[in-house]
Amino acid sequence: MDDPVIVAERLEKTYRVPVKKGGALKTLVSRGTQAVHAVDGISFTIAPGEMVGYVGPNGAGKSTTIKMLTGILVPSGGQVRVAGLDPTRQRRTLAARIGVVFGQRTQLWWDLPLIESLELLRYVYRVPEARFTENLTAFRDVLGLDEFLQTPVRQLSLGQRMRGDLAAALLHDPPILYLDEPTIGLDVVAKGRIREFLLEINRERGVTVLLTTHDMADIAHLCPRMMIIDHGHLLYDGSVEAIRDRFGTERTLVVDLETDEPSPLTGLPAEEIRADGLRRWLRFRRAEVTAAELIAAVSARYGIRDLTIEEPEIEDIVRRIYQEGIGTRNE
Amino acid sequence: MRLYYEVALRSYRRWIAYRAATISGIVTNCFFGCIRALIFIALYHARGEIAGYDLTDAVTFVALGQGMLMVLYLWGWWEVADTIKTGSVVTDLSRPYDYYAYWLARDMGRAVYHLLFRGVTSFVVIALIFGARLPASFGQWLLFALSVVLAAVTSFAFRFTVNLSAFWLLDVRGVGSAAAITATLFSGFEVPLVYFPGWLLLVSNILPFRGMMQTPADIFLGHLTGAGALAALALQVAWCAVLILGGRAMVVAATRKVVVQGG
Numbered sequence: 001m002d003d004p005v006i007v008a009e010r011l012e013k014t015y016r017v018p019v020k021k022g023g024a025l026k027t028l029v030s031r032g033t034q035a036v037h038a039v040d041g042i043s044f045t046i047a048p049g050e051m052v053g054y055v056g057p058n059g060a061g062k063s064t065t066i067k068m069l070t071g072i073l074v075p076s077g078g079q080v081r082v083a084g085l086d087p088t089r090q091r092r093t094l095a096a097r098i099g100v101v102f103g104q105r106t107q108l109w110w111d112l113p114l115i116e117s118l119e120l121l122r123y124v125y126r127v128p129e130a131r132f133t134e135n136l137t138a139f140r141d142v143l144g145l146d147e148f149l150q151t152p153v154r155q156l157s158l159g160q161r162m163r164g165d166l167a168a169a170l171l172h173d174p175p176i177l178y179l180d181e182p183t184i185g186l187d188v189v190a191k192g193r194i195r196e197f198l199l200e201i202n203r204e205r206g207v208t209v210l211l212t213t214h215d216m217a218d219i220a221h222l223c224p225r226m227m228i229i230d231h232g233h234l235l236y237d238g239s240v241e242a243i244r245d246r247f248g249t250e251r252t253l254v255v256d257l258e259t260d261e262p263s264p265l266t267g268l269p270a271e272e273i274r275a276d277g278l279r280r281w282l283r284f285r286r287a288e289v290t291a292a293e294l295i296a297a298v299s300a301r302y303g304i305r306d307l308t309i310e311e312p313e314i315e316d317i318v319r320r321i322y323q324e325g326i327g328t329r330n331e
Numbered sequence: 332m333r334l335y336y337e338v339a340l341r342s343y344r345r346w347i348a349y350r351a352a353t354i355s356g357i358v359t360n361c362f363f364g365c366i367r368a369l370i371f372i373a374l375y376h377a378r379g380e381i382a383g384y385d386l387t388d389a390v391t392f393v394a395l396g397q398g399m400l401m402v403l404y405l406w407g408w409w410e411v412a413d414t415i416k417t418g419s420v421v422t423d424l425s426r427p428y429d430y431y432a433y434w435l436a437r438d439m440g441r442a443v444y445h446l447l448f449r450g451v452t453s454f455v456v457i458a459l460i461f462g463a464r465l466p467a468s469f470g471q472w473l474l475f476a477l478s479v480v481l482a483a484v485t486s487f488a489f490r491f492t493v494n495l496s497a498f499w500l501l502d503v504r505g506v507g508s509a510a511a512i513t514a515t516l517f518s519g520f521e522v523p524l525v526y527f528p529g530w531l532l533l534v535s536n537i538l539p540f541r542g543m544m545q546t547p548a549d550i551f552l553g554h555l556t557g558a559g560a561l562a563a564l565a566l567q568v569a570w571c572a573v574l575i576l577g578g579r580a581m582v583v584a585a586t587r588k589v590v591v592q593g594g
Contacts, residue, residue, distance in 0.1 A: 072421050074590050088590065095427045105419055111345040120341060123334040124428060152348070 004045035005083055005176060005208050006069060012077035013039040013064050013232075038064040040232030041078065048175070051202050051209040053223035053240075055216075057322050061232045062212045066178050069210070070100060083176060096125055099169030099207075103181035106165055108153045114164045115149045118171060125172035132171060139167040142197055159190030166197060170207070177201075179211035183218055195221045216315040228321060235321060240314060247321065248312035253282045253294055258303030268297050278305075334428055335436035342440030353448050356401065360453040364397035368461045382525040388552050389523070391463040395548050396520050398454035401445035402479070403486040403543050405514045410437075411494035412503045424586055431491075431579050438487040446479075466551055474560050478547035481567040485542045488574030489514060495578065498585040519545030539570035 016033040039061040046052055056062050067073040068080055071087030071094050080087055083097045108117040122132045140146050143163040148156055156164065162182065169177060182198075183191045199222060201207045213219065219226050219240060226243065228236040236243060253270065257278045264272035270284035284294050291309055298304060347353075368390050375386040384392070411434060414420040424430055457463075466472045493510045497503040515521060517540035524535050524545045535541055546563045549555040555563050 067421070070425060072425050072590060091425050092427045095425050100422065102422075105417070107419075107422060109341060109345060111348050112341060116341055116344070120334075120337055123337045124426060 002048045005048045006044075006046040006210070007081045008045075008065075008069070008078065009043050009080070010041045010078035011039055011043065011065070011068060011075055011080055012037070012041050013061075013068060013073060014076040037232045039068070039075075039229075042229065042232070042234040043078075044227060044234065044237055046208060046210065048208055049202065049206045050225060051198070051223050052211070053219035053226040054210055054212045054229065055214075055219065055226055055318060056212075056229040060230045062229060063180065065229070066180060066210070066212065070094070070098060070178065096172060097174050097176060099172070099174040099177045101162075101165050101169045101177070101179045101182055103162065103179075103184040106153065106161055107168055108161070108164055110154050111152055113150045113152055114145070114156070117153065117164070118168055121168055121171050127172050131173070135171050135173065136167075139170065142200060143167055143193075157190075159186050159193070162186065162190070162194060163197075166194070170201065173205075174207070176208045177210070179209065179213075181213055182211060183213060183215055191215070191218075198222055216313070216318060220314055228318065230322060243314065243317055244311055247317045249287060250283055250285055250312065251291070252310040253284065253291065253298070254308045254310060255280050255282065255298055255302075255304050256306040258305050261302060265298070265302065267301060268294065270294055281310075335432055338433060338436040339440035339443070342437040343444045344440075346441055346444040347448070356449050357452050357456075360397045360400060360449060361456045364393055364453060364457040365460065367393045367396070368457060372461075382523070383554065384523055384525060387462060387464045388554075390461040391458070391552060392523055392548050394454045394457035394461070394463050395551060396544060397457055398446075398450040399479070399482070399544055399547070400453075400520070401449045402442050402483055403514075403518070403520075404438075404441070404445065404490070405486065405518070405520075405543075406511050408490050409494065409503070409507070410434075411491060412497040412507075415494075415497040421589060424589065430582055431575070434491060435484070435487060438491075439483065442483045442487075446483075464552055467553065471550065471553065471556075474564065475547055475550045478542075478550050478564060478567065481564065481571060482543045482547050484571050485539055485567060485574060486514075488571060488578055489539065489543075492574065492578050492581060495581045495585060498581075498588060514540050514543065517541065518543040519548065523548070537566075539574060542567035542570055 015036045015038055017036050019032045019034045042061075042065070054062055054065070064073065068075050069082055069087060071082075071089075071091035074088045082094060085094045085097075087094050108114060109120075118136060121127070122129070127135075140149070143166065145163060145167060148160050148164075151160075153161060153164065166182070179198075183194055186194065195218065198209060198211075202209055209222075211218065211222070224239055226236070226238070226240055227234060238246075252273070257280065260278060263275040263280070265280060265282070268282065269289040270282040272280055273283045274281035282294065282298070284291075289297075295304075295307065371389040371393060372386065374381075375389065379385065381389075411420075414423060423433070426433070454463075466475060489510070493507050494503065496506055500506060517524075517535045517538050519535075519541060520543075524532060524541055527535060535545075542563075546555065546567055549563070550560050
């Protein structure tokens with residue numbers, strides 16, 4: 001494996017927030033503070049060319065982590081290195097090597113045609129003209145920018161603006177891209193287009209991508225690896241399949257019977273959770289019985305015409321992790 | 332340097348995009364210019380000269396003031412404070428350019444727009460209605476132009492400082508209004524500073540604000556010439572330097588605050 005491009009070791013960020021004590025007048029005079037551990041000792045490494053989903057409920061510490069990775073926040077403890085640089089000390093140098101997109105915010109000039117913002121970036125990052133033209137041409141093509149390149153940004157749809165912001169973040173060839181909720185508020189088609197583009201720049205240009213999102217479909221489409229954070233702790237770091245294996249303890253076997261049987265089906269190592277005529281949904285725990293054993297058990301008693309196995313949705317698994325925690329933190 | 336030119340150019344284009352705002356702005360400037368000029372005319376019926384200003388001086392002063400009004404933009408400029416409020420300042424601060432120079436360039440692009448489209452037009456309209464005294468020599472025009480540039484920079488440096496206080500204050504508008512009133516009064520925008528009583532004139536002569544309006548106007552009218560004009564320009568330069576250095580120090584302090592404490 002290549003040397004990691006992002007390294008975080010026991011990274012910490014503690015905010016001191018004022019606590020209100022007593023009435024308004026008292027608050028003016030004396031304000032106590034309370035420590036909030038936004039990020040509480042998380043460690044991970046990301047290799048060049050990886051695409052990592054960074055997931056967690058609101059206020060979990062995602063944005064704080066990303067701010068420390070860009071150098072706009074100094075960690076309270078631990079180490080962080082990005083592209084071989086110390087983000088806080090070499091913030092300006094690092095800025096040229098990363099692209100950042102905030103889904104909720106734009107870095108484009110609101111009142112001007114999109115092309116004006118893009119061309120300005122050539123001077124901001126001192127991109128050689130030939131390289132700039134080459135990149136712009138490529139992005140115009142892949143992101144379909146031509147239809148709105150001359151339109152003032154304020155008149156763009158959210159999806160168009162997002163495509164513009166993505167192009168703006170990548171014109172200076174950064175090897176690392178941070179995306180903070182890049183698909184927020186977009187329709188299905190626009191989401192699909194953004195995802196395709198991200199896959200392409202990851203594949204073609206080898207850009208390392210770290211993205212936060214609340215849309216598990218983003219993760220499923222884009223990220224072989226996901227990290228889950230909550231209350232400043234890293235709860236999970238691994239592949240999307242592994243999280244299914246580890247935490248998706250229940251699966252569902254859907255069978256189409258040959259003849260109608262009284263509901264629920266009995267004598268099986270599974271529970272019938274739904275019935276629709278000949279079609280039955282049987283929930284089983286993977287720790288107790290394998291899918292093969294269950295199918296054998298069902299076919300021993302009933303005639304089966306067709307069957308499928310439903311895996312739990314990542315979304316359901318992640319929701320459960322948010323709600324209940326994992327129990328095995330920081331392993 | 333190319334970057335800052337490109338920034339200024341975009342800022343200029345950004346303002347030019349709103350044609351209706353330009354036209355209504357000119358109308359407003361001229362309307363209030365007429366009211367102000369008529370007040371001076373009434374005043375000068377009683378006395379032929381006040382503190383070395385005759386009626387033509389006073390009316391020209393009004394035309395210049397209406398022309399300079401939006402170049403200085405003393406009221407209602409919150410662009411920087413707004414980025415602090417929304418948090419987007421965080422990304423601006425980590426861009427690979429000089430944050431101060433970036434905003435200076437943006438504001439200069441805007442000032443050029445306001446000078447060309449609202450300043451010149453308003454001045455010409457009011458001057459045509461009420462008459463005006465113009466500089467007599469090329470040298471005087473040149474000094475005036477220099478003084479206007481310095482006035483625009485002083486105004487920016489002042490407003491930028493006020494905007495940056497948003498890093499420490501929850502709401503900047505209160506301080507902003509106080510700052511705008513002070514600047515308007517002591518720049519000579521309301522009435523020429525020469526009308527002030529002696530002690531107040533003394534104070535206003537050393538403050539940075541006279542460099543925004545009174546100094547360029549006095550050069551334009553020929554009340555400041557030769558060594559006096561050069562000394563006034565030197566004071567403008569000195570105040571620019573002080574305000575810019577102060578502003579830059581604030582940027583450093585603000586960056587440290589944001590970086591350490593979070594947005």
